[in-house]
């Protein structure tokens with residue numbers, strides 16, 4: 001049975017509109033008996049000017065969702081839009097250009113070029129694209145991220161937190177419509193991780209950016225405006241103004257780690273008619 005278009009779509013549109021949107025987004029890997037349904041007909045709106053976190057158990061489809069929304073991976077069915085542009089169906093070259101011009105990426109491994117200094121790493125994607133950075137914006141990003149006195153340093157001369165800040169500045173440099181961050185604090189100690197989260201928050205609050213972050217960490221998710229919870233390739237819940245405690249509690253339901261969690265099956269069954277009760281010990 002299909003979901004009526006007027007029904008609630010996870011993610012909400014804000015007054016600022018929708019930065020990315022998916023309808024019926026389905027992604028299957030493999031074929032025949034070995035098919036894995038990584039995303040199962042996902043509808044989602046990513047609100048512009050907000051910080052959205054994506055959480056869920058390992059294998060629930062978080063990275064796949066991010067990759068499909070960012071046009072890094074093809075979809076098996078459904079549609080994805082970036083702003084008003086439908087990206088499903090675009091040719092590889094068009095997708096590459098769209099990603100380059102309109103999306104910023106932050107990955108767990110910072111992907112900094114060791115032979116380039118911080119300033120060169122920050123502007124590298126724009127240099128490759130042959131685009132001149134907006135110097136005023138770039139200055140603002142560099143100062144916001146506290147990188148002014150590190151610009152001549154190479155990655156090996158920077159701490160992990162500073163490297164991640166460079167990666168953050170690089171994602172922001174071209175003032176993208178949307179920033180995707182995949183476990184951006186995964187490799188950092190807690191202080192550096194907190195710094196990066198504060199900067200992502202700042203990018204949203206002060207610079208008006210839109211951020212989507214995949215994370216396993218309830219503490220990290222607490223920095224977002226909205227948490228989307230994935231389970232078995234579906235968005236099974238969402239939480240506005242999350243706190244670490246509330247997110248942790250919700251995650252316990254998903255993992256079945258807490259024996260007093262019959263609610264998990266209730267939540268699942270709301271979204272998945274075929275969900276059988278979990279047979280946990």
Ligand SMILES: Nc1ncnc2c1ncn2[C@@H]1O[C@H](COP(=O)(O)OP(=O)(O)OP(=O)(O)O)[C@@H](O)[C@H]1O
Nearest residue numbers: 029030036038056057058059060061062063064065
């Ligand atoms: N390239 C691929 N080929 C086959 N299966 C894949 C591929 N990528 C992902 N999958 C499968 O799709 C499902 C969703 O994977 P995905 O990486 O999106 O999950 P995740 O929630 O990001 O997991 P994690 O938290 O462990 O990173 C998993 O069952 C995974 O094994």
